[in-house]
Ligand SMILES: NCCCNCCCCCS
């Protein structure tokens with residue numbers, strides 16, 4: 441299986457994340473990519489290629505231009521405004537205020553375009569996000585042209601990014617950009633399966649009223665899990681998209697047997713949709729040792745996950761999403777890909 445990777449994904453070197461009321465070193469660190477790369481090379485899974493630059497057009501096919509312009513200029517504007525630290529949100533268009541007006545001040549615009557407070561914007565964030573979507577585009581292009589599976593080692597991740605909102609460590613929605621690229625290449629039906637512990641609220645929002653892209657997600661119950669305000673089972677899509685969003689929220693501590701039985705249901709739904717491409721938002725934060733999640737996968741269970749996904753017999757692109765147990769992220773990611781390849 442080919443892997444696509446760009447060194448530029450390490451350009452985001454944020455120093456702070458707001459976690460438990462404290463500014464901590466971000467869980468979404470550049471080391472995640474280095475460790476996955478090291479394990480990929482050791483496992484000899486296949487060639488690792490760099491993407492070419494696809495530019496802004498594929499981003500603007502999914503994201504609002506004002507949002508993209510904001511992301512590109514935010515760090516410079518934040519510094520010019522004299523703020524001491526990294527660009528972090530401290531006010532939102534909360535429920536009791538109007539949310540459809542965009543303020544002029546960078547502090548106001550941060551709140552307008554952010555869905556969560558933990559994620560800072562710093563030097564290099566925009567460039568890393570641009571490299572991450574290039575990785576996704578290169579991976580899906582390979583699968584579209586060859587029919588063979590691919591792995592996009594995306595970083596930052598993307599599934600929390602909505603059409604005009606960042607957060608949950610995400611800026612551009614790599615999976616949505618890849619799915620749209622497949623649609624623009626003539627595929628009529630694309631399925632996105634999100635196995636990350638956290639609901640892919642951004643991916644859901646982007647395709648919520650569309651019937652050409654099926655979004656299916658298995659995740660921690662949002663009643664008690666980030667992102668809290670999306671991912672409930674009664675969110676099924678709207679308009680033409682009704683029935684093309686399928687959420688499987690599960691309680692924290694769900695055992696792997698139950699999780700895999702839920703995957704069987706999700707796969708049956710995908711099979712009924714009869715897609716021409718499967719994009720897997722691969723978050724390995726369903727690992728029992730993940731510091732900010734609450735499912736119970738052991739490393740060997742990720743082999744089973746890959747084996748199950750192969751049963752769909754779809755052209756498949758895996759795109760890296762979450763996974764914060766950094767010591768184990770390499771083996772967990774490679775185990776999915778090895779399982780998919782049918783390697784014991
Ligand atoms: N105290 C934990 C809060 C979690 N905050 C963001 C989680 C983003 C996961 C991305 S896959």
Ligand SMILES: [Zn+2]
Pocket residue numbers: 636637638723725762763
């Ligand atoms: Zn996650």
